[in-house]
Amino acid sequence: MAPEADLKDTDRCVMCGLCLPHCPTYGLSRDEGDSPRGRIALMQGLDSGALPVGERLLGHLDRCLECRACEAMCPSEVPFGRLMDAARARVEPHRPRRPGSRRLRRWGFGLLRRPRRLRTLARVLRYYQRSGLQWLVRHSGLLRLLRLAPLEARLPRLQRPLAAGHHSAVGPMRGRVALFTGCVESVAGADTQRDALRLLTRLGYEVVIPKNQGCCGALAQHNGDPATAAELARANLAAFDATGLEAIVSTASGCGVQLAAYGALYEADYPRAADFADKVLDISSFLAARDWPQGLLQARPETIAVHDPCTLRHGLKQHRAVYPLLARVPGLKTVTLNTTGACCGAAGSHVLTQPAQAEALRRPHIEQLRALGVRTLVSSNIGCALHLAAGIREAGLEIEVLHPVTLLARQLREGV
Ligand code: SF4
Ligand code: SF4
Numbered sequence: 001m002a003p004e005a006d007l008k009d010t011d012r013c014v015m016c017g018l019c020l021p022h023c024p025t026y027g028l029s030r031d032e033g034d035s036p037r038g039r040i041a042l043m044q045g046l047d048s049g050a051l052p053v054g055e056r057l058l059g060h061l062d063r064c065l066e067c068r069a070c071e072a073m074c075p076s077e078v079p080f081g082r083l084m085d086a087a088r089a090r091v092e093p094h095r096p097r098r099p100g101s102r103r104l105r106r107w108g109f110g111l112l113r114r115p116r117r118l119r120t121l122a123r124v125l126r127y128y129q130r131s132g133l134q135w136l137v138r139h140s141g142l143l144r145l146l147r148l149a150p151l152e153a154r155l156p157r158l159q160r161p162l163a164a165g166h167h168s169a170v171g172p173m174r175g176r177v178a179l180f181t182g183c184v185e186s187v188a189g190a191d192t193q194r195d196a197l198r199l200l201t202r203l204g205y206e207v208v209i210p211k212n213q214g215c216c217g218a219l220a221q222h223n224g225d226p227a228t229a230a231e232l233a234r235a236n237l238a239a240f241d242a243t244g245l246e247a248i249v250s251t252a253s254g255c256g257v258q259l260a261a262y263g264a265l266y267e268a269d270y271p272r273a274a275d276f277a278d279k280v281l282d283i284s285s286f287l288a289a290r291d292w293p294q295g296l297l298q299a300r301p302e303t304i305a306v307h308d309p310c311t312l313r314h315g316l317k318q319h320r321a322v323y324p325l326l327a328r329v330p331g332l333k334t335v336t337l338n339t340t341g342a343c344c345g346a347a348g349s350h351v352l353t354q355p356a357q358a359e360a361l362r363r364p365h366i367e368q369l370r371a372l373g374v375r376t377l378v379s380s381n382i383g384c385a386l387h388l389a390a391g392i393r394e395a396g397l398e399i400e401v402l403h404p405v406t407l408l409a410r411q412l413r414e415g416v
Contacts, residue, residue, distance in 0.1 A: 007047040007086050012078045019070035019247055024342045024361055025063050033060040033178075036070035036080055043087045053094040061087055063354060065347035065361075066222050067310035072341075081315075085221055091370045092224030095378075109228045112183055115214040119161060123189035126158040154352070158388050159190035164211040167201055174204035175246040177286070181260060183215035185252045189382045195409035196251050196283050202412065203290055205246075212239040216250075218258035222348055233262055237270050247281045251403060253381045254348060256282045257315030284380060284404050285318040288325040297411040301331035304407070305306075305374045307365070307388060308336065309381035310343050322380060322404050329411050335372060338365055346387035358387065366391045378404045 019036040020026055026035035031079055033042065033056070045051030064084055071080040097105070111118050118361030128134050143149040162181055177200060184232035200207050205272055213236050217229035236259070240248060262270075263277030306326070308319040326334055338344075345351065365388060367378065377392075378398050379385040389401040 007043050007090070008082060009079055009083055010040050010044050010047065010181070010191040012076045013037065014072075014076050014364075015041075016075065018075060019073050022069045022073045022341075024065060024069065024345075025357065026355065027181075027342070028360055029063075031060075032269060034063055036074075037076075039064060039087075040080075042084070043083060046087060046090060048126045053091045058091060058095060061091065063308070063357060065343045065349060065350055066346070067343040068314040069310065069343070072314045088222065088224035089226050091109075095224075106198075109220055109225060112215040112219065113228065113231060115169065115183060115186075119187065122158050122161075125155065126160075126187075129155070129158060150353075150355070154390070156188040156382075158187050159311065161190050162209060163184045164192050164209045164213075167197055167207040167209070169204045169206045170201050170364050171204055173206055174205045174290075176208065176244060178210060178240055178242075178245050178248045179207045180216070180240075180248055180250040180255060180280075181209060181213060182250075182252060182255045185255060185382050188386070189252060189403070192251050192382070192403040192406055195403070195405045196249065198409050198412070199287060199405055200249070201294070203287070203292065208245070216255040216258040218254055219349060221258060230266065233266055234270070237262065237266070237273055237276055240276060242272065242279050245279055245285050248276065248279045249281055249286050251283050251380075251405065252383075253282055253309045253312035253316055253318075254383055256280055256309040256318075260316060282312060282316055282318045282321065282380060284325050284333065285316075285321040287405070287408075288321040292328055296413055297329050297408065298413050299330035299332075300407075300411055302376065303333040303335060303372075303374060304376040304378060305337045305369060305372055306334045306404075307338070307344065307377060307379040307384060308341065309379060309384045310341070310379050313341055321381075322378070326335070326378070326404060326407070327361070329408065335374070337368060337372075337377065339357065344384050344388055346381075346383040348383060350384065351387050359391075361392045362387060366395050366397070370395065370397060375399060377401045378407055380404060388391055 015037055017037055023035050032038035039060055042051060042057055051057060066081055066084055068081045137143060143152050179193065179197060197207055215232045217232035221229035250259060260277050260280040263274035266273040306322055313319040323334055326332055343361055344365050345358035351358040377388065379388060379401060380403060385401050392399045
């Protein structure tokens with residue numbers, strides 16, 4: 001059921017170059033091969049067979065963040081994100097990988113396919129983080145010896161996942177929604193999901209958390225494995241019954257954008273994919289469009305920074321909803337971090353595979369935060385939030401990074 005890796009839409013590119021100033025990787029290297037236009041030319045070479053799969057081609061493809069800033073600016077509506085997914089799927093079988101890296105990749109995608117195993121691993125790691133073992137291991141030098149220190153340092157603080165089931169509305173019921181909890185977000189962003197659940201039920205929504213849901217498939221889709229992505233989508237389509245649901249809400253825009261693409265990707269095999277995709281909404285969009293009881297939120301006289309993740313801005317195109325939603329908090333003022341919309345460098349697994357580029361792209365965001373002097377930053381995507389929070393820590397700044405729903409949940413007034 002995985003759609004074929006089709007590159008024929010590269011023909012839509014007229015090579016005008018209007019996308020170049022908006023491409024963060026071209027902005028860094030000034031190398032045409034790292035620009036959208038250059039990558040499209042490389043894909044055409046790959047498609048015609050004129051260009052073999054070699055180190056240079058792979059480098060230019062791998063450095064692409066799939067931020068889709070180019071797609072948003074393109075007058076010819078070149079579907080760049082879809083083309084990059086297709087190109088990566090096309091080169092994957094020819095990519096030279098060490099046996100260890102191949103095994104790690106198989107193990108990682110296998111874990112995404114088995115949410116129960118992922119949760120067991122998360123439980124073990126949670127114990128590691130909370131029992132004092134982490135402190136001991138970090139100070140023993142073992143991580144440096146095994147060259148695992150950089151990876152371990154990126155391990156997010158893991159949380160107890162939300163239980164599947166039905167959660168009743170508080171007061172008169174206004175409707176029913178389903179909450180997508182996903183894979184990494186279900187253990188690293190579980191507290192955010194708890195806050196979303198609290199807000200939704202408080203506004204009168206019954207919330208369904210389907211039991212057999214799992215990874216949205218974005219990681220596999222963007223890393224050359226559309227078959228795994230399709231398998232994960234199939235499991236989610238079976239787990240969610242969209243009938244009677246007002247929306248399927250997601251608290252991570254990186255997942256939301258993949259879920260919203262289920263219709264385009266899988267409708268041919270699964271007619272219900274389109275119905276599912278039509279109901280996908282980022283939590284902020286859902287909440288911003290609802291009526292809120294007067295006086296539900298306490299005042300917070302503060303100016304905060306808002307980060308618009310690429311997946312929310314260019315993918316879902318729902319980033320504007322965050323601002324009126326936050327404006328419901330009396331006294332709260334917002335300022336947009338990086339108004340140019342350039343990627344923060346997190347970009348899914350990119351932060352692990354291209355750490356130097358990820359750090360370089362994050363730097364201007366951190367400098368802007370320093371200049372703004374804010375104490376709070378909100379971001380709607382967990383990968384971006386973790387990446388920015390790491391940069392903030394390294395820069396010695398004291399800025400709390402939250403999801404917008406966490407900020408709102410903190411301002412909830414009891415008894416209203
Ligand atoms: S991708 Fe679009 S904007 Fe970029 S060069 Fe091609 S046609 Fe022009
Ligand atoms: S998706 Fe982002 S990084 Fe990739 S070519 Fe387009 S603008 Fe550049």
